[in-house]
Structures are given as C-alpha cells and as structure tokens.
Amino acid sequence: MTSQIIKLTYVNGRGLAESGRMIMAAAGVEWEERHLADKSEIEQLRKDGVLMFEQIPLLQIDGLNLVQSSAINLYLANKYNLAGKTAAEKATVNMVLEGAKDFGVYGTIPFYPKESQEKVLNENKKKAENRYLPAFEKVLADNNSGYFVGDSLTAADIVVFEKLLPMDEYLPDLIPAYPKLHIFFDKMKNNPNLSAYLSSNKRFPQPDDAYVAGVLKILYT
Incomplete structure (x- = not known):
C-alpha cells in the first residue's frame, strides 16, 4: 500500500507556507509542491471549492483541504507529535x-x-x-x-x-x-532535518522584487 502524497499549494516563495514546510521537514516527511504562476490558477481553486476562505496556502493531506497557516501548523504538529505531551x-x-x-x-x-x-x-x-x-x-x-x-x-x-x-x-x-x-x-x-531542508532546493531565497511582483500579480491584481 502506497502512502498518500502530501501536497502544498502556494506561490513560489517562503511566505505563510514556510512554517508548515519546516514542520514537515523537521518531522522527516516528504511533500510535493505546486507553485501558482497565474491568477487564473487560484481562481480555479476557488471554483473547485478547496479554499475555505479563498486563500492560500493550501495543504492537502489525509483527505483534507487545509487552509489558514495556523490551522495547517497545528494539524502538522499534532500529526507528527510536535504539539506537546500534556x-x-x-x-x-x-x-x-x-x-x-x-x-x-x-x-x-x-x-x-x-x-x-x-x-x-x-x-x-x-x-x-x-x-x-x-x-x-x-x-x-x-x-x-x-x-x-x-x-x-x-x-x-x-x-x-x-x-x-x-x-x-x-x-x-x-x-x-x-x-x-x-x-x-x-x-x-x-x-539534521532542518539543516538538510535549509540547504535544499525546497528552501526559497530571501524575497526579492521579482517575487513580490509575482505574488501581487497572482493574489492581488
């Protein structure tokens, strides 16, 4: 039986998805990413009904469509025993x-x-x-x-x-x-897990003008 693929949908940068990425990295789990490149892509996600509040990041895991970064972080923390013991x-x-x-x-x-x-x-x-x-x-x-x-x-x-x-x-x-x-x-x-993540191609660089322009185009224009 193959394990379910964890899929993160966001823009091509750190942003609100980065804390979730780092929780998954620390837990030693693998995930796939979809990086939105055009406003039509987020509009389609909204039409599909997978964005409760029409916002990203979107984490698809365990049959759930999770949005809101705090909720994503708490779910991951609980799933991977990183939420506290008592x-x-x-x-x-x-x-x-x-x-x-x-x-x-x-x-x-x-x-x-x-x-x-x-x-x-x-x-x-x-x-x-x-x-x-x-x-x-x-x-x-x-x-x-x-x-x-x-x-x-x-x-x-x-x-x-x-x-x-x-x-x-x-x-x-x-x-x-x-x-x-x-x-x-x-x-x-x-x-070890965080160090590996920070040196990998999954870790995005510091935001620059091109990233800012891309985010504004996709999410706010």
Whole structure:
C-alpha cells in the first residue's frame, strides 16, 4: 500500500507556507509542491471549492483541504507529535505559535515601498528588542531544557526558528545579545532535518522584487 502524497499549494516563495514546510521537514516527511504562476490558477481553486476562505496556502493531506497557516501548523504538529505531551504543554505551544506569528514580520518587508522599508525595519527592530526577544529568552530560561516547551522538539521551536531566520538576515546582531536564544538558534540550525531542508532546493531565497511582483500579480491584481 502506497502512502498518500502530501501536497502544498502556494506561490513560489517562503511566505505563510514556510512554517508548515519546516514542520514537515523537521518531522522527516516528504511533500510535493505546486507553485501558482497565474491568477487564473487560484481562481480555479476557488471554483473547485478547496479554499475555505479563498486563500492560500493550501495543504492537502489525509483527505483534507487545509487552509489558514495556523490551522495547517497545528494539524502538522499534532500529526507528527510536535504539539506537546500534556494539555498544559499543548496550550504553551499554542501561545508560543501565536506570539511567533505576531513577531514574524520580516519576510513581509520587501512588500513595502522602497522608501519606507528602512523605517518598517527599524520599527520592528524596536518591537523585537522591547517585547519578543526578551519574551523568547525568558521562556527558554524558565523551561531550562533548551526547548521552548517540555524536554523535546515541538512546533513552537520550529516556528520561532522559522521567524528568527529572516530577522537574522536583516539584523544579524540581535540574536547574539540573548544568550539562551543564541544557543537555541544555533542548535536549531544544526538539527539534521532542518539543516538538510535549509540547504535544499525546497528552501526559497530571501524575497526579492521579482517575487513580490509575482505574488501581487497572482493574489492581488
């Protein structure tokens, strides 16, 4: 009996699908991708009724058509035992996931007008320093296992790591200022499955003007 193919449909870049990709990579599972290249393709998906809210990413898995990145992440976390072991751990994983989602804005900076990108980056640097990075540091210090929740890898670790990566591309001096977070970041980079993913052709480069133009054409024009 052959295993069911997992299929991810999104645009040709990181975006809202990247955290799901990294959860699957960390879990050691394979998936196929369809990259939309034209507005007519997403319109057809809407007509087909597989997009509950007419948005992507779309993850087709276990006979389900999953949309909304948070729902996709939670499904994958539960399916691959990365959601926490107890009710309390599961709740903490969810809290960290929501905080990471609010924090993870650095991948959107190329979508701002050129003249405002530096301002947006500086504003989010202040938010990172005043709110998110100290919170991440405290959670790691309080848990004292090297992970955000419990004593083993969870989706909380994976998604925080995924959101830290683009920040580190823009602001490489920030993470080293937080000792626990710095150790965590290096450990995640050295995770065999994540390291293999980051060096593979499934990992997209930092968004550029061509990517931005393509996304706008497919989703917003």
